Amino acid sequence: MATPGTDPVSPRVARLARGLKLGANSMLVTLFGDVVAPRPQAIWLGSLIRLAAPFGINDRLVRTATFRLTADDWLAATRMGRRSYYGLSDAGLQRVLHAGKRIYAGEASEWDGRWTLVMVRGDVRATVRQKLKRELLWEGFGAIAPGVMAHPQADLASLREILQAARAQDDVAVMEASSLEAFSIRPLQALMHQTFKLGDVAAAWQALLRRFAPLAEEAAGLAPADAFFVRTLLVHEYRRVLLRDPNLPEAMLPQDWPGRTARGLCHTLYGALLDASEDYLHRVVEAADGSLHDANRSLRLRFGAGAQAGND
Template identity: 60%
Template sequence: MPSATLEGKISPSVARLRRGLVMRANSVLITIYGDAIAPRRQSVWLGSLISLAEPFGISSRLVRTSAFRLTADDWFSATRIGRRSYYGLSDVGLLRVRHADRRIYEFNLPTWDGRWTLVLLEAGMRASMRQHLKRELLWESFGQLSPGIFAHPHVDHQSLQEILRAAKAEGHVAVLSAQSLDDYGRKPLQALMHDTFKLAKVEQAWQQFITRFAPAVALLDSLTQAEAFFLRTLLIHEYRRVLLRDPNLPAALLPDDWPGLRARELCELLYRKLLVGSEQFLVAHMETTDGPLSKTPREISRRLTSA
């Protein structure tokens, strides 16, 4: 499919939703792979990626450069067939997007039991291991209370164990469970969490998300398949960007009328309406090492069974 074809199928009213956003090539490709490619375990032709990326303002040169860099950073694995290059997620890249998926597509918040998970890093840990763990824990939305102490109220222990195992850090990290005592007020804890997780900036980001995507509800009935893909990718790209900065704190620790709850509901509504059309577009227009992209796998359809 020529790269200009998809861009020409995006109407001005839909394209307007991208206005003002900085869409970096690496990040957009990770969004596309995490949302649509990872569940299929397929490697996609570079030409297909170039076509998909153009409506987001990303040139073919940037797609090629980003695919090369993501391969070097162990996000992608590359395959060459004749003169064509194909890119799939590496084992490390697949693990990373799976961790993010557990948060992105879990639209129903779990009930908090009042406990916190604390991760304590050994003081004598190698600097490279410490930096790696810090990056991965922050990606999982842990809050850093001090240089060697991280906290989270809704930790996914499977993800945490995978992070420690991948870093070969099991013998250098202590994982504890903590709970607030009823005899002590929660106000200091609320203040600490507000500062640790920079909630003011997260709140502002959620408000901006709602302002941008709320008008898209009125467009749903008139979207083409190409526009459904474009909007789905844009939606998840921005939702992921904010969500991975949001610690997913319990209601008791959040400001009143927290916009993250409204943003979650809006994202679920839009994603439900966009999924069928966008999947039809992807299957019809993406080429992989196995031929066409496989039909919607159960792993994607299951994302919307929780509500």
Template identity: 45%
Template sequence: MNKLHCIEELVDEFKSQRPIRGGSLIITIYGDAISPRGGTVWLGSLIKLLEPLGLNQRLVRTSIFRLTKDGWLTSTQVGRRSFYSLTDTGRRRFESAFRRIYAELYPEWDGKWDMVLTTQLDNELRKVVKKELEWLGFGNIAPSVMAHPMADMNELNGTLQELCVQNDVIHMASELVGSQTSAPLKELVHECWNLEKLSQDYQEFLQRFRPILRAVEAEQELDPEQCFQLRTLLIHHYRRVLLRDPQLPEKLLPADWAGTSARVLCRNIYRLIQKGAEQYLSDTQETADGPLPEPAPRFYTRFGGL
């Protein structure tokens, strides 16, 4: 079983960056690999999993401590072993963030918009709400008016409740009259969302991972450890770009939108390596009851079906 040089290069690139953001990579691994398999893992096996990716024991322990302090994880002691699980809040955060990664491409748009008016908030709270809504993909279309054409109602309502402003903002639904592809509408999108920078980031993702897809397709038997490493870094890179993507309807996006090609590329690589990656997780990761449980059925619905 040969190891692919292009995957070794990808790992070396990640290991050479400074600083290595251990918490961010651990979030990727929990969201992509641990969450669908029960959400709990022994710290010792997690340390061994992360070491080849450049995270030493001290960095892993420090990152886990911070994630626990921030409410993502909780620990259980069994003898001398520590097992870390997702908290209920952490699980909701993961599901909210990672739902975008594996969801279907561009559902049909009905021309409706959600608008949130923050005129009744004080300046400091308005800034906080604006930042959180931008995280959900909303654009600032006018002073104190945030809008999105395909907002996730569960995410929006949950965010407004967490900020305790659900009774202090005005949430309105509007419907577009006329063409969904008019020049003024495209101009508004261009002004309110920085799609040019996002497109450049997607292009960089394509340039980095297209050669890897070709190499993986040409290999008959893939090394399970490399499958896991590639899957982790693939989702880690893709997540960092995608979570800045406002997820606008296809009709509002520029022609030849790079985000579409990036999604297809990520899906194709993921499908080829997921079996080997799951085998490696089963062989190396432990819970208090033994090996990781098998992935939940929803795991196999990722990217429209694995």
């Protein structure tokens, strides 16, 4: 599957993607979020084609995806001579940074029992309502009733940015709520289980663990092309499941919740794959301002790995 100028991914590692549907738009969002956001640069289209090739995404699909993502204000295009370069737009950077807070976060802080409620006015235009719902779902809110979304540990700064970007400050009420001690918490636990379909989310986490756990011991020894492939696929699948997981507080989750194990595995694998995958990226990627910038320090802080940051 390799393109000229890149090393092939080994067949054994390539089998990790078996059975997955890897769409061009979604894969490019993963690449820009994981690779580009820590060092905002515009990447040559040819480099994007090389990075996408091991995942079965050909140059035509990459060109179509970059066009669509630019039209949807995820990417900004720059023309230099005969070459096209793509970087994150202001809106796209905001989206991936918001998502990054969830994807690469460390352990959640202790919950204070409060919920953030977002209530959208009933007369808001359908297009605004749909955009808000999409962005809030991405942020980890759950729809508990028509026009009402809830989050147990909302990032209020990110919420404010979402409302401002949608120009919906006057269309949305934001409130706090908490359970009353005189009443049982069990109905709330059942409501959260139904709202967020936790059974389906648990199954998705278990599938991720079955796919990636066998690589844990050998990840640090993988060749650069293999390390890049596994790192990207890991973040892609982790992000896909995380979008469905509300990251509920411990009090709302069963004791054997597989999301905890999945986060620990991602922390371990990402750190083990980082050096080799970065070597591959620096060798393959061309940016509008030259070579890919070094982002080792910020990358090593991901998944709460602050203790490892001194190795850069």
